[in-house]
Amino acid sequence: MTGFFDIPSDLQHSWAGLIGLHMREALLPVAAGLLLALPVAQLCGRFRWLYPPVLGMTTVLYAIPSLAFFVVLIDYTGQTELTVMIPLALYSLVVLVPAIVDGVRSVPDETLAAATAMGFGPVRRYLQVQLPIAAPAIIAGLRVATASSISLVSVGALIGNQGALGNLLAAAQKYDRPELAVNAVVTMAVLAILCDALLVGLRTLLTPWMPRGSTRPKPAARRAGTTPEGAVR
Numbered sequence: 001m002t003g004f005f006d007i008p009s010d011l012q013h014s015w016a017g018l019i020g021l022h023m024r025e026a027l028l029p030v031a032a033g034l035l036l037a038l039p040v041a042q043l044c045g046r047f048r049w050l051y052p053p054v055l056g057m058t059t060v061l062y063a064i065p066s067l068a069f070f071v072v073l074i075d076y077t078g079q080t081e082l083t084v085m086i087p088l089a090l091y092s093l094v095v096l097v098p099a100i101v102d103g104v105r106s107v108p109d110e111t112l113a114a115a116t117a118m119g120f121g122p123v124r125r126y127l128q129v130q131l132p133i134a135a136p137a138i139i140a141g142l143r144v145a146t147a148s149s150i151s152l153v154s155v156g157a158l159i160g161n162q163g164a165l166g167n168l169l170a171a172a173q174k175y176d177r178p179e180l181a182v183n184a185v186v187t188m189a190v191l192a193i194l195c196d197a198l199l200v201g202l203r204t205l206l207t208p209w210m211p212r213g214s215t216r217p218k219p220a221a222r223r224a225g226t227t228p229e230g231a232v233r
Contacts, residue, residue: 005183008171011161019187021081022164025156026149027195029085033092033145040093041100042126051101062094066155079160088152092145099141103134132206139203146199147192154188 005015013021044051069087077083107130115129131138154166161167165184172181 007168007180008175011167011171015183015187018165018167019191022150022153022166022188023191025081025084025153025162025164026088026191027146029088030092030142030145030149032085032089033096034142036089037093037096037100038131041097041104042123044097044101045104045126045130046122054097058090058094058097061090066152067158070159074159079162081156081162083159084153084156084162088149091152092149095145095148096138096141099137099144100134103137104130106137107133135206136203139199139206143196143199146195150188150192150195154184 007013007015007018011018040054044054064087066087069090070083073083073086077086104126111129111133112125115125120129154163154169157163157166157170163170165188168180168184172178172184
């Protein structure tokens with residue numbers, strides 16, 4: 001463990017500082033992607049013909065290597081965090097847009113008809129009826145997008161120490177200190193697990209109507225103390 005937390009001074013951050021930088025560079029793009037995906041998914045829900053080309057566009061964007069994005073952006077945004085976060089926000093769309101669209105489309109037609117009969121307009125119905133019901137699907141998309149973003153931030157090490165914890169991977173090779181690479185990998189894995197657990201907790205808070213493992217009602221035969229064949233235990 002000697003030197004595990006001994007961060008080289010040229011990275012200009014402590015271990016805790018790198019964690020904070022990493023989380024900022026990872027989570028802000030996911031939040032930006034979610035804000036962009038919500039109206040796009042609304043349009044795809046209203047105009048179904050729009051969904052295939054939008055999905056195709058997000059897939060093409062995801063297929064573009066981050067290094068290619070850096071080459072294009074660096075002339076405008078420089079070697080900054082923004083250069084790293086813009087591609088991550090675009091990458092998140094390939095997960096978030098389908099998750100939101102599928103979640104919104106899963107809302108029963110009867111529920112939408114009832115909301116319309118109550119005077120809900122398209123925007124209000126989308127925000128107050130469809131999105132809450134689609135929350136499990138949206139959270140599932142956020143879980144994937146967040147874990148992916150936490151991993152991809154490390155690529156920023158290619159453009160002047162903008163990779164946060166990923167900078168430790170380059171430092172491990174530069175200074176022949178493999179413990180720095182282990183530090184980076186383990187810390188990123190722990191951060192991804194913690195964020196995933198928080199999102200699961202958020203889903204639980206937002207969807208109290210969903211059955212939980214220990215709160216699911218037992219079959220009637222078991223509650224009565226009988227086997228399915230009707231015999232007493």
